[in-house]
Amino acid sequence: MKKDGLTIVDNRTDETYEVPFHKGTIRAMDLRKIKTGPDDFGLMTYDPAFMNTASCHSAITYIDGDKGILRYRGYPIEQLAEHCTFLEVAYLLLEGELPNQAQLKTWIDNITHHTMLHESTKHFLEGFRYDAHPMAMFISTVAALATNYPEARHVHDAETRRLQIYRLIGKVPTIAAYTYRHGLGFPYVYPDNDLGYSENFLNMLWKMAEAKYQANPVLARALDILFILHADHEQNCSANVMRSVGSSQADPFVATAAAAAALSGPLHGGANEEVLKMIDEIGSKDRVPAYIEGIKAGKGKLMGFGHRVYKNYDPRARIIKETAERVFEITGKNPKLDIALELERIALEDEYFIKRKLYPNVDFYSGIIYQAMGFNPDMFTVLFAIPRTAGWLAQWEEMVSDPEQKIARPRQIYTGHEERKVVPMAEREAK
Ligand code: SDX
Numbered sequence: 039m040k041k042d043g044l045t046i047v048d049n050r051t052d053e054t055y056e057v058p059f060h061k062g063t064i065r066a067m068d069l070r071k072i073k074t075g076p077d078d079f080g081l082m083t084y085d086p087a088f089m090n091t092a093s094c095h096s097a098i099t100y101i102d103g104d105k106g107i108l109r110y111r112g113y114p115i116e117q118l119a120e121h122c123t124f125l126e127v128a129y130l131l132l133e134g135e136l137p138n139q140a141q142l143k144t145w146i147d148n149i150t151h152h153t154m155l156h157e158s159t160k161h162f163l164e165g166f167r168y169d170a171h172p173m174a175m176f177i178s179t180v181a182a183l184a185t186n187y188p189e190a191r192h193v194h195d196a197e198t199r200r201l202q203i204y205r206l207i208g209k210v211p212t213i214a215a216y217t218y219r220h221g222l223g224f225p226y227v228y229p230d231n232d233l234g235y236s237e238n239f240l241n242m243l244w245k246m247a248e249a250k251y252q253a254n255p256v257l258a259r260a261l262d263i264l265f266i267l268h269a270d271h272e273q274n275c276s277a278n279v280m281r282s283v284g285s286s287q288a289d290p291f292v293a294t295a296a297a298a299a300a301l302s303g304p305l306h307g308g309a310n311e312e313v314l315k316m317i318d319e320i321g322s323k324d325r326v327p328a329y330i331e332g333i334k335a336g337k338g339k340l341m342g343f344g345h346r347v348y349k350n351y352d353p354r355a356r357i358i359k360e361t362a363e364r365v366f367e368i369t370g371k372n373p374k375l376d377i378a379l380e381l382e383r384i385a386l387e388d389e390y391f392i393k394r395k396l397y398p399n400v401d402f403y404s405g406i407i408y409q410a411m412g413f414n415p416d417m418f419t420v421l422f423a424i425p426r427t428a429g430w431l432a433q434w435e436e437m438v439s440d441p442e443q444k445i446a447r448p449r450q451i452y453t454g455h456e457e458r459k460v461v462p463m464a465e466r467e468a469k
Pocket residue numbers: 270271273274275304305306307309333338339340341342343344345346347394396399400401
């Protein structure tokens with residue numbers, strides 16, 4: 039019978055080592071026994087950007103990049119987007135099961151009663167310039183919430199964790215809406231607890247002088263679906279930051295702010311805003327071929343295309359495209375969609391993109407919908423961060439509760455100077 043694991047021969051010593059498999063991996067620590075002598079630290083792995091490294095066990099989200107599969111707790115994203123609400127999916131991510139009616143009502147009540155912000159937060163926001171980027175304001179304000187809840191540092195107390203989870207999921211739409219209203223110089227709109235999660239967010243964004251905001255049900259549902267699609271995505275860059283910051287036992291507010299900071303980068307969640315800038319730069323369908331030739335010549339990247347894991351069509355992009363049609367029936371078609379569809383059509387036929395398995399990702403079409411719904415491009419990544427807060431918190435809680443996890447502290451390959459002596463200033467020649 040074939041042995042399990044690897045048999046490694048170290049050619050330096052002719053020693054043989056047996057390294058067992060662990061769920062399709064080998065434990066990096068098992069390599070440390072491979073040494074040339076007692077003073078040797080032992081073998082490490084070198085994996086910049088963690089291209090081939092599993093950092094944790096997780097039961098939250100499953101992605102099959104080759105087949106374009108995405109499941110939250112085993113449920114296909116297509117079914118969740120069709121049958122569930124965002125808060126139902128947030129419960130699933132955090133609790134591991136879909137809620138029954140009573141559980142959902144309690145969950146919604148708990149989150150709804152944490153949508154308000156301490157009044158001091160409004161004064162904090164007033165400190166930003168009128169043209170401050172909403173994502174920078176969002177990140178800073180989420181971090182500032184930590185000053186209101188010092189008990190959040192008790193991360194090993196399950197009840198305290200749950201209260202901060204209610205607060206963060208409840209308050210991120212309010213913070214997002216306040217950053218938007220700050221930019222316009224409009225008064226802040228307080229949460230309306232009669233409204234659902236997405237309706238209330240639209241209320242805080244767009245209510246003006248009317249007594250009660252009436253959200254368009256099609257747009258509210260489309261936003262809820264977009265929130266479901268953006269809720270989690272296993273060990274992406276920002277989830278890794280959430281886990282890493284959380285591993286030092288920092289509170290979940292500053293950890294969420296750090297994760298949002300990672301999301302804001304143009305290679306991650308910031309791509310949705312970059313897609314709209316790219317489409318504006320192209321300007322018309324007939325200029326798409328020349329733009330693509332520029333990309334192939336190395337002039338930048340096709341924003342909204344490509345993915346570290348998906349080497350097939352991102353299933354979220356497909357659902358977003360379908361949702362766009364329902365939104366455009368209300369808002370009128372965003373003319374930029376034609377340019378995006380032409381970009382996709384040409385790219386999917388071009389060997390450069392086919393060879394590199396580059397397909398539209400979640401960010402390619404989302405901005406086109408958001409813009410049609412009335413959002414400015416600088417709000418797009420904030421719209422990504424709102425639902426992803428639930429995913430980050432699920433990843434954080436799983437990390438805090440995992441007995442194998444401890445403070446994240448990678449090693450390095452040192453490439454600097456060997457020891458050398460400090461030369462007194464007087465003897466240092468101007469270099
Ligand atoms: C998100 O990880 C997640 O799950 C993230 C996310 C989530 O839900 O959390 O899915 C959300 O961040 C989606 C990705 C949004 N980012 C973009 O759309 C930005 C554009 N995409 C690229 O920057 C890139 O595709 C990444 C960052 C998404 C993935 O990069 P990788 O896996 O590090 O791949 P790579 O940069 O090594 O590229 C491999 C090759 C290179 O060409 P060669 O050097 O082999 O010739 O593909 C090329 C790259 O130049 N390439 C692209 C490209 N993406 C990769 N060429 C043109 N356009 C692109 N978009």
